[in-house]
Amino acid sequence: MADIADFVTGFERFQQRYFGGDQSVFARLRQGQAPRAMVISCGDSRADPGMLMGVGPGEIFVVRNVANLVPPYDHDAQMPGVRADIEFAVKSLQVERIIVLGHSGCGGIGALMDGDGAGRYEFIGAWVSIAAEARERVLRELVEAGEMTLHGWYFDLEHGELLEYDAATGKFVALVARPNGAAIRVDPVAGRSG
Numbered sequence: 001m002a003d004i005a006d007f008v009t010g011f012e013r014f015q016q017r018y019f020g021g022d023q024s025v026f027a028r029l030r031q032g033q034a035p036r037a038m039v040i041s042c043g044d045s046r047a048d049p050g051m052l053m054g055v056g057p058g059e060i061f062v063v064r065n066v067a068n069l070v071p072p073y074d075h076d077a078q079m080p081g082v083r084a085d086i087e088f089a090v091k092s093l094q095v096e097r098i099i100v101l102g103h104s105g106c107g108g109i110g111a112l113m114d115g116d117g118a119g120r121y122e123f124i125g126a127w128v129s130i131a132a133e134a135r136e137r138v139l140r141e142l143v144e145a146g147e148m149t150l151h152g153w154y155f156d157l158e159h160g161e162l163l164e165y166d167a168a169t170g171k172f173v174a175l176v177a178r179p180n181g182a183a184i185r186v187d188p189v190a191g192r193s194g
């Protein structure tokens with residue numbers, strides 16, 4: 001497990017790479033950010049989107065929360081939360097695509113499916129209960145207008161695979177073939193390990 005000193009050492013590597021070696025990245029990013037995509041992912045320490053996708057600074061706008069959820073549109077919400085993140089990404093950053101990245105063995109989804117969220121936790125039960133169809137109004141309009149693409153991705157951390165939801169079949173399909181051969185199709189809910 002990483003100690004605080006390991007985190008500082010990690011920053012030193014980052015510093016050497018971007019402020020000692022190739023300084024062009026932050027020379028550009030000092031002017032502002034223009035990420036290509038927004039990623040809504042779980043906070044799970046095993047499913048870091050930047051690490052999974054191999055992107056550098058400035059490439060993806062990331063929001064992470066338990067079970068990568070987006071509450072339903074509610075203009076009167078006292079605490080907009082993720083809704084504000086989406087509004088910023090869409091209206092200010094004008095991202096072209098939004099990727100919702102789930103993963104296997106998700107504790108938040110486990111609490112939802114097992115119905116034990118209300119008993120064990122103070123907030124998680126209510127939070128994961130929003131895991132129904134939930135999309136922002138502005139996002140829905142842009143997707144329908146063809147101005148934005150919405151992706152449903154799933155990281156299978158047991159097999160090291162990244163899958164994408166295929167709306168036509170209702171199945172998740174591997175984006176990259178497994179190292180030992182053919183792509184597989186799975187149902188993330190049925191296939192989850194808890």
Ligand SMILES: [Zn+2]
Pocket residue numbers: 042043044066067068103105106107108109
């Ligand atoms: Zn999770």
